[in-house]
Amino acid sequence: VNALCGGNGAGKSTFLGVLMGMLRRDAGSVTVKGREVNFSSPAEALDAGIAIITQELSPFLDMTVAENLYLGREQRRGRFFVDDKCMLSDAEAILARLKFNIPAGARLRDLSIAQAQLVEITKAISRRSDILIMDEPTSAIGEREAQMLFDAIRTLTAEGVGIIYVSHRLTEIFEIADDYTVFRDGRFVGGGSISEIDRKGLIRSIVGRDLLDHHREPKDTGPQKPLLEARGFASKGKFADIDMTVHAGEIVGIYGLLGSGRSEFVNALYGNEPRDSGQVLIEGKPIDLKTPADSIGAGISLVTEDRKQTGLSLTASVAHNITVANLPHYARKGFMNGSAEGRSVVEHIKRFSIKTASPDLPVQSLSGGNQQKVVLARCV
Structure with missing residues (x-):
């Protein structure tokens, strides 16, 4: 396992796109088992035994897990008929081998983001490839x-x-990797055996400087009135009897296993999903949050778990994605103030260190990490 490390915009995903034939390289060579290759499409890479799990999922939501796993290489009865029964049986076998508790006959639309990620991982593994590229496989x-x-x-x-493993989680890298490779600002800056470098050394190689250790002291909120309270939240079959309190300046972590109801609770709190019961108080005053618009009006933002499906308008510009939730702020007498909006966009791009050649570029052209920064900029 070779861990490919680097910050947002270091060039990791672009490099992997070149390896898989999704992007054309300007120079250099790629050899597989000693033979030089020049893939012009992902299909050629797959045929050569290289598979990739990308950080941006692209499942077919109305197909079953089994159909997604064998898409493009369906098992057949004779020349013309797809053997659904055989595909279902084989899908159940590989999911059981990997110990992924996911029903092979379920439609992707009915699964969580985490389960969909496990299906993508299973799809790549099921190809029995010699080389497996994992781009942020644990992000969801x-x-x-x-x-x-x-x-x-x-x-x-x-x-x-052989596995190329990309992750920003250093704990994972030291647990699973044998070797490491570091990119910074589109350049190779170092590599070697993971046993010959420590956490501080790897961070120094990734960011180009030493980072100070930050130790968080527990906060004493004392008699301070809570900023947000959720009381008695329940949604049948998803979660029940949830109470949560958040004070100003405090970070509250929500923990739980896959399917425990964490995302469903957050979406119900924000007004994205209905709830059977529950009361919200902001600074001690009850408030009725039935829709995301109500929450935005009350000063609440949501960073969704899937930026591609629910967090961004991918074909719209970086600028539009940053300001879209707060357009009235940039309007005067019903007309948009383009210069005020532009100044705000530039300010937020700088504040979040978003790497983009222009605010007018479609947000889908950015790397995954920079897309996530755009989501955060919009919330702020």
Whole structure:
């Protein structure tokens, strides 16, 4: 396992796109098992035994898990008929082998983001590739599912599979990787055995300087009135009897396994999903939050778990995605004040260090990490 490390915009995803034939390179060579290759499409890379799990999921939501796993290589009865029964059986077998508790006959639309991520991982593994590229495979799954993935990785490497592993989580890198490679600002800056570098040294290589250790002291809120209270939240079959309190300047972490109701609770609190019961208080005053517009009006923003499906308008510009939730702020007498909006966009791009050649570029042209910064900029 070779861990490919680097900050947002370092060039990791672009480099992997070149390896997979999704992007054309300007120079250099790629060899697979000693033979030079020049892939012009992902299909050629797949045929050569290289598979990739990208950080941006692209499942077919109205197909089943089994149909997604074998898309483009469906098992058949004779020449013309797809063998659904055989595909379902094989899908159940590989999911059981990987210990992923996901029904093979379920439609992707009915699964959580974390489960969809595990399906993508299973799809790549099911190809029995010699080389497996994992680009942020744990970004949408919890610790328990991550450990299941690491067990699967150990099984694969024991069978002779080589893995390129991309992650911003250094704990994962030191747990699963044998070697590391570091990119910074589109350049190779170093690499070697993971056993020959420590956490501080790897961080220094990634960011180009030493970072200070920040120790968070517990905050004493004392008699301070809570900023936000959720009381008695319930939604049948999803969560029940949820109470939560958040004070000004405080960070509250919500923990739970896959399917425990964390995302469903947050979406119900924000007004994205209905709830059966529950009361919201802001600074001690009850407030009725039935829609996201109500929440935005009350000063609440939501960073969704899936920026591609629900967090961004991918074909719209970076600028539009930053200001879209607060357009009245940039309007005068019903007309947009373009210069005020432009100044705000430039300010937020600088504040969040968003790497983009222009605010007018479509946000889908940015790297995944920079897209996430755009989501945060919009919320702010």
